[in-house]
Amino acid sequence: xxxxxxxxxxGEQYLPTRIAMSSWSPTQVGGPAICGxxxxxxxxxxxxxxxxxxxxxxDLFRPVVDEPATLRSVVVREGKRICVADAELMQRGxxxxxxxxxxxRTGEVPGGDLWQxxxxxxVPEIPDTSAAGAHPLFKSGDGAWTRxxxxxxxxxxxxxxxxxxxxxxxxxxxPLQRAGMAGDAASLMCNWGTEGIGYINSDVTLTLARVxxxxxxxxxxxxxxxxxxxxxxxxxxxxxxxxxxxxVVTALSNVRxxxxxxxx
Numbered sequence: 001x002x003x004x005x006x007x008x009x010x011g012e013q014y015l016p017t018r019i020a021m022s023s024w025s026p027t028q029v030g031g032p033a034i035c036g037x038x039x040x041x042x043x044x045x046x047x048x049x050x051x052x053x054x055x056x057x058x059d060l061f062r063p064v065v066d067e068p069a070t071l072r073s074v075v076v077r078e079g080k081r082i083c084v085a086d087a088e089l090m091q092r093g094x095x096x097x098x099x100x101x102x103x104x105r106t107g108e109v110p111g112g113d114l115w116q117x118x119x120x121x122x123v124p125e126i127p128d129t130s131a132a133g134a135h136p137l138f139k140s141g142d143g144a145w146t147r148x149x150x151x152x153x154x155x156x157x158x159x160x161x162x163x164x165x166x167x168x169x170x171x172x173x174x175p176l177q178r179a180g181m182a183g184d185a186a187s188l189m190c191n192w193g194t195e196g197i198g199y200i201n202s203d204v205t206l207t208l209a210r211v212x213x214x215x216x217x218x219x220x221x222x223x224x225x226x227x228x229x230x231x232x233x234x235x236x237x238x239x240x241x242x243x244x245x246x247x248v249v250t251a252l253s254n255v256r257x258x259x260x261x262x263x264x
Contacts, residue, residue, distance in 0.1 A: 004133055005169035006033035013068040014168065021066065023259045024200060029064040031184035035204060036167040038087050038099035039180030041071045045085035047078060051103040053176050054245075056183075056206040062096040064089060069096070081105045121220055121238045124161050128216040128240075132173050134163035150262040153196065158189045159220040175211035182217040182237060183247035189221040190233025191251055196260040199231045199251035206237070208245040216240060219247065229253030 006020040006029075014037060022030035035058050042056065073087035083103040088095045124137050124145040137145040141156035152158065164181045166173050187201035216239060223234040231251040237244040 003169050005166040005171075006036060007069075007167060008169045010068070012070055014071070015068050016064075016066050017169075019165065023197075023261075023264075024254070024257055025063075027066045029066065031060060031187070031201065031204070032164070032181040033167070034058065034060060034064050034089065034097050035099075035184045036164070036177050036181040037069070037071070038089060038097065039177045040167050040174070041073050041087040042085055042099060042101040043174060043176055045073055045075050045083075045087075045101070047083040047103055051083060051105050052208060052210060053101050053179075054104040054208055055102040056099060056176075056180060056208075057203065058097060058099045058180070058184075058205075059203045060097050061202060062094070064096045065091060067091055076100075081107075119238075119242055121218055121236065121243065122159050123218065123240055124216075128163050128214060130163060131215050132163070133165040137161040149264040153192070153194060153260075153262050155194050157221050158192060159218055160185050160189055161216055161218050163215045164217075173215075175213075178212055178215070178217055179206060179208060179237065179244065182219055184249075185219045186221075186233050186235040186247035187249040187251055189219050189235050190224040190249065191231055192261065196258050196262070198253060198255055198258040199226075200254040200257075201233075201249040201251040203250055205248045206245065207247075208237070210244060212237075212239045212244055213241050214239055217244075222246075 003017045007014040016029045020029050020033040022028045070090045076084040087099045089097045138152040139145050139159040140152050162182050183206040191199040218238045220236045225232045233249045235247045
């Protein structure tokens with residue numbers, strides 16, 4: 001039986017599993033696995049339960065390959081209300097990906113009324129029965145939720161509902177890890193069109209007013225802007241209780257290796 005996690009751990013090394021591999025290449029680790037592993041490392045720098053990981057930015061500037069990886073992290077600032085930490089994923093003696101987290105201390109909500117957009121997010125009727133791991137559900141436009149990739153390959157607005165696998169085998173999935181892995185789907189939701197996915201994201205920035213309260217997380221496309229092979233996608237992250245924050249990705253044209261999602 002295979003390992004149902006993105007990585008196994010041997011000492012200070014993290015070994016990618018088969019399911020961690022990317023759609024772009026069978027020898028490269030996919031974005032959700034990388035984001036989850038870096039989120040796991042940033043959690044070790046959390047200043048306490050009264051702080052929210054309000055912003056996490058992951059830079060995906062070199063391929064993470066199917067080889068052992070190591071992590072390192074450092075606290076950049078530790079204040080009473082704002083704390084900042086950096087993390088790096090290392091392979092072959094060089095930094096392959098990096099991440100930054102900004103922890104903000106929770107407090108009293110200011111008085112007064114503020115404008116907010118309507119919060120009408122699609123949620124599947126199927127309950128999140130597993131605490132860790134389920135096949136994603138997709139929604140296009142006004143269509144029903146489906147597990148069929150081919151049915152979702154169109155020019156409609158997209159949403160995905162995910163219940164993520166563990167980052168490291170034998171460890172429970174934490175709320176920040178879930179959000180970090182789900183946030184990488186912003187590129188999929190914003191850049192998936194009638195011919196598949198032709199953009200590969202170089203980063204993802206996750207903003208969170210709160211962490212998810214359950215295993216299921218939705219990612220709903222809000223905007224996509226593209227010009228001369230560079231694209232910017234914006235999504236809203238939410239759970240069954242309402243919105244969590246946003247995920248924004250910048251992406252680069254990858255026409256020669258465009259992924260036809262109908263094959264999955």
